[in-house]
Amino acid sequence: MNIEDFDFDLPEELIAQTPLKDRTGSRLMVVDRETGEVEDRQFPDILDYLEAGDCLVLNDTKVLPARLLGTKEETGATIEVLLLTDKGDDEWETLAKPAKRVKPGTVVTFGDGLLKAVCTGVSDHGGRTFKFQYDGIFYEVLDRLGEMPLPPYIHEKLDDQDRYQTVFAKERGSAAAPTAGLHFTEELLDRIREKGVEIVFITLHVGLGTFRPVSVDSIEEHEMHSEYYSVSEDAASSIRRVKAAGGKVIAVGTTSTRTLETIASEHGGEIVASGGWTSIFIYPGYPYKAIDGLITNFHLPKSTLIMLVSALADREAILSAYRHAVDERYRFFSFGDAMFIKPTNRKGRTE
Numbered sequence: 001m002n003i004e005d006f007d008f009d010l011p012e013e014l015i016a017q018t019p020l021k022d023r024t025g026s027r028l029m030v031v032d033r034e035t036g037e038v039e040d041r042q043f044p045d046i047l048d049y050l051e052a053g054d055c056l057v058l059n060d061t062k063v064l065p066a067r068l069l070g071t072k073e074e075t076g077a078t079i080e081v082l083l084l085t086d087k088g089d090d091e092w093e094t095l096a097k098p099a100k101r102v103k104p105g106t107v108v109t110f111g112d113g114l115l116k117a118v119c120t121g122v123s124d125h126g127g128r129t130f131k132f133q134y135d136g137i138f139y140e141v142l143d144r145l146g147e148m149p150l151p152p153y154i155h156e157k158l159d160d161q162d163r164y165q166t167v168f169a170k171e172r173g174s175a176a177a178p179t180a181g182l183h184f185t186e187e188l189l190d191r192i193r194e195k196g197v198e199i200v201f202i203t204l205h206v207g208l209g210t211f212r213p214v215s216v217d218s219i220e221e222h223e224m225h226s227e228y229y230s231v232s233e234d235a236a237s238s239i240r241r242v243k244a245a246g247g248k249v250i251a252v253g254t255t256s257t258r259t260l261e262t263i264a265s266e267h268g269g270e271i272v273a274s275g276g277w278t279s280i281f282i283y284p285g286y287p288y289k290a291i292d293g294l295i296t297n298f299h300l301p302k303s304t305l306i307m308l309v310s311a312l313a314d315r316e317a318i319l320s321a322y323r324h325a326v327d328e329r330y331r332f333f334s335f336g337d338a339m340f341i342k343p344t345n346r347k348g349r350t351e
Contacts, residue, residue, distance in 0.1 A: 016335035036317030052196030053247035062169035152261030173205035180253035181186040188311035248292040260290035283307040
């Protein structure tokens with residue numbers, strides 16, 4: 001398939017720059033997976049489409065305040081360091097900017113010396129490995145000095161860093177938020193539980209590769225980034241139990257989707273306790289094995305995420321839904337509105 005098959009016109013003013021005051025205040029577009037029919041709702045209406053015996057799967061990863069502004073010890077030049085992957089023993093894979101000023105042996109200091117980093121390795125596209133030095137607990141130092149690494153299409157400064165964090169965030173490690181989960185409050189989750197829907201948490205640490213554009217014309221030639229995931233035995237057994245009883249598995253976000261589909265693809269369609277790195281690339285033609293429905297935000301044109309969504313419902317139906325979203329002035333991307341691709345045979349409320 002060609003990358004142009006996933007393009008659409010998006011006015012820049014529809015890219016949400018700030019989160020709404022109320023997490024559940026977003027709009028919700030409901031798309032029928034089978035017919036492509038579209039309904040315009042508000043996010044709390046998701047309750048009308050979830051049924052007792054279903055399973056809602058959320059990603060409990062926690063975004064690190066991974067953006068650090070420091071000073072090159074030798075020259076005083078400003079260096080930005082973005083933490084990507086913890087290699088252990090206080091060594092991290094990062095992105096540095098401007099990378100050309102950072103060579104092996106370069107020392108960068110942060111917060112008047114509260115944190116120091118020595119460059120120990122160089123890779124492509126600004127990649128640098130740093131060994132960090134500090135007193136105390138690294139994550140406490142990071143909480144004091146770091147900023148949230150907002151996506152490149154967001155240009156406004158975030159007043160409250162917790163708004164780029166889900167209310168159920170628990171496992172530290174992400175360089176970006178699993179943004180479909182930002183729409184939920186504890187109150188809404190309680191109402192979903194009261195309806196008899198099982199809520200299950202899994203973990204996938206989102207990497208910055210999620211924002212990397214596809215640079216090849218033929219999407220089959222694209223190489224996906226790797227991200228770390230973990231699913232506990234309790235979570236896996238809950239999902240298996242729901243499936244065995246005929247309930248639907250609803251993934252919240254493309255990250256939950258990629259995790260479950262990775263495991264199902266490796267274990268004959270079964271969800272088992274598992275952990276590791278996934279580079280699964282889901283695009284039209286992929287036969288979904290784990291999920292029945294998906295709650296997600298609206299994604300960038302030509303992105304791997306819109307390809308994933310187009311594999312769950314018909315590509316033309318998704319692009320038609322996106323055109324409807326533009327016409328109806330939905331808010332796009334991380335702080336934007338939501339889409340629910342509902343499983344077949346789901347009616348929802350009629351008004």
